[in-house]
Amino acid sequence: MSVACRGPRVAIMQPYFLPYIGYWQLLSNVDVFVVYDDIQFTKKGWINKNRFLLNKNPETFSLSLKKASDYLDVRERELSETFDSERMKLLRRMEGAYRKAPFFEEGFDLLLEVLEYPQRNLFSFILNSIEVVKNRLSINTKLVVSSTLGVPRSLAGQDRVIATSKKLNAKEYVNPIGGLELYSRQAFENMGVTLLFQEVQPFAYDQFGHDFVPNLSIVDVIMFLGIEKTKAILPDMGLIEPPVSY
Numbered sequence: 001m002s003v004a005c006r007g008p009r010v011a012i013m014q015p016y017f018l019p020y021i022g023y024w025q026l027l028s029n030v031d032v033f034v035v036y037d038d039i040q041f042t043k044k045g046w047i048n049k050n051r052f053l054l055n056k057n058p059e060t061f062s063l064s065l066k067k068a069s070d071y072l073d074v075r076e077r078e079l080s081e082t083f084d085s086e087r088m089k090l091l092r093r094m095e096g097a098y099r100k101a102p103f104f105e106e107g108f109d110l111l112l113e114v115l116e117y118p119q120r121n122l123f124s125f126i127l128n129s130i131e132v133v134k135n136r137l138s139i140n141t142k143l144v145v146s147s148t149l150g151v152p153r154s155l156a157g158q159d160r161v162i163a164t165s166k167k168l169n170a171k172e173y174v175n176p177i178g179g180l181e182l183y184s185r186q187a188f189e190n191m192g193v194t195l196l197f198q199e200v201q202p203f204a205y206d207q208f209g210h211d212f213v214p215n216l217s218i219v220d221v222i223m224f225l226g227i228e229k230t231k232a233i234l235p236d237m238g239l240i241e242p243p244v245s246y
Contacts, residue, residue, distance in 0.1 A: 007171030009029075009030045009174060010033075010164075010174070011033050011034070014039065014045065016047060017063055017129060020218065021200070022198070024137060024139070026176065028141060031141065031142065032141065033142065033144070034146050034149070035144070037073065037127075038146055038153060040071060040072070040073055043070070048062055048063040049061065051216050052219060055097075056207075056208075057213070061090055064083065074122060074123045091112070094219070098220075101208075101224055103223055110136055127143070131143065136222075149164060151164050151167060157182065166193070170193055175195070177200075194241070199237065205221070207224060
C-alpha cells in the first residue's frame, strides 16, 4: 500500500552530530523524519558531540560553541570563533585514528564535506551534516524541521510528539526502544496513530582486529565497512508494538 494511502510513518529526533548507526536506521525506515530545532540546547546531551575509535578506545569529538545562555534553543547557538582551526585539528585526529582503515578515503571524504560547510549556526551545521550522510547512504526519507510545523512550544514530551504526528497526518510513529516507558500506546491510538519502537539489532565489525567498541559515530562504521556495506545494514532493525498496558 502506498504512503499516500496509509499515511506516513514518522520519527522525531534531536539533531545529533554524526550519530551512531541506529539514528540512520531509524531515518531510513520512516517516510518523514522530524528534526527538532526549537528545543533547548543541553551540554549534557550529544547534540554537538560523538565518539570515534582511538587506539582501541572510544574518544569524544565535539563542535565547540560560542559562550551563550544555557537557555537558548539549538537553533540559537553558534559555533565558536576558533572553529576553523579546531576543524583542522579534528581532521588530523581522524586521519591519525583511521588512516589504515579499509575504507578510509570514503569516510574521510564524507567528514571533509561535513566540516567544510560554511554556516556557523549550530542547527544549520548539524542539519547539513545529516543531509550529507543521508545522501551518501542513498536515504530518500523527507527531512522536516520542527519549527516549520507550527506545533505550540507549550507542548512537551508525549503531547508534542502526538501533535507533531497529527500535523503530518501520520499513521505510525516510531521511537527508539529507550523511550518505551515515556509513551502511552492508548494515547497514540486515541489520535489514530500506531506507536512503534525501534530495536537496533546487535552487530559487530572488525576494528583493526581488536575487541569491538559499539555505538560509535557513523564515521567509524563507514571507515571500516564502506558506504555500500553500511547501506546494507540500514534495514536491519526490528519494529515492535508496546504492550497494551502502555
